[in-house]
Amino acid sequence: MPFTPGQIVLRRYWRDGRNTFVKPMIVVADDDAGLLLWMAAGSEIALMRDADGRTLHDVALDEMRAPALERDRFRDNDILVLMPPGAAYSVWWFFRAGTFHGWYVNLESPITRRADGVDTTDHVLDVVIDPDRGWTWKDDDEFAARIGHPQYFDSAAAAEIRATGEHLIELAEAGAFPFDGTHTRFHPDPAWGPLTLPAPPSASPSR
Numbered sequence: 162m163p164f165t166p167g168q169i170v171l172r173r174y175w176r177d178g179r180n181t182f183v184k185p186m187i188v189v190a191d192d193d194a195g196l197l198l199w200m201a202a203g204s205e206i207a208l209m210r211d212a213d214g215r216t217l218h219d220v221a222l223d224e225m226r227a228p229a230l231e232r233d234r235f236r237d238n239d240i241l242v243l244m245p246p247g248a249a250y251s252v253w254w255f256f257r258a259g260t261f262h263g264w265y266v267n268l269e270s271p272i273t274r275r276a277d278g279v280d281t282t283d284h285v286l287d288v289v290i291d292p293d294r295g296w297t298w299k300d301d302d303e304f305a306a307r308i309g310h311p312q313y314f315d316s317a318a319a320a321e322i323r324a325t326g327e328h329l330i331e332l333a334e335a336g337a338f339p340f341d342g343t344h345t346r347f348h349p350d351p352a353w354g355p356l357t358l359p360a361p362p363s364a365s366p367s368r
Contacts, residue, residue, distance in 0.1 A: 163191035169356060171278030172198065172242070174269075176222050177312040180230060182283070183207040185356040186242065187349075195245035196272070196279065202257075203355035204235045217283075218303060222312050232358065238262065241347055243339060244279065247271050249325050251281075252339050254347065261345040264290040265299075266329045268322050284322045285313070290333045294340060298326070 164170055166188050174182035184206050186198035210216055211225035222228070241254040253265040266288035272279040286304035290296045304322075307313040314322065333340040 164188040173280045174283045175280055181209040185358055187353050195243050198242045199349050201239050201355045205357040206235045207232050221310055244272050254344050263292050268326055288326050294333045296330055
């Protein structure tokens with residue numbers, strides 16, 4: 162069943178059976194183009210940190226000491242996030258004070274739908290695309306360091322992940338959907354302010 166516009170859902174990241182990141186988001190649309198979600202800057206999120214304050218950007222999951230989900234705030238940008246059906250990526254539109262500030266391609270596993278939201282596994286490598294469609298890879302060094310790690314991806318899977326990113330770069334350079342101006346003038350419902358997580362987050366492998 163599709164989600165209902167205006168419904169609040171959770172977008173969760175998982176790794177090796179552990180919940181590593183949670184965002185509460187508002188459903189804009191759920192149709193043939195994919196699931197389109199909105200989250201205002203200042204919304205409460207949860208991300209995994211260990212006893213030393215490190216995140217998964219700093220170390221691999223198995224190198225963390227007593228990791229747990231901690232509440233935080235999503236700062237700086239409002240985001241509109243599209244997850245096309247079956248896609249191994251999501252595309253984010255960044256807005257600041259109602260002005261479009263560029264795209265972000267988050268490479269990830271195709272989403273799994275749950276009653277209260279969607280689950281995915283982050284593929285570490287991302288692409289940042291400017292409003293003029295200039296682009297840069299993000300977290301390339303981190304991605305390279307995770308290749309061959311049993312909790313991440315082998316070299317063949319890593320090549321597929323990068324190829325997906327290269328395909329999205331080609332679309333951006335061509336000005337093709339979703340980089341054709343679609344949603345760049347999006348204005349949310351004025352009532353869609355910052356969100357809070359509905360319950361204490363858990364990193365438990367139980368789903």
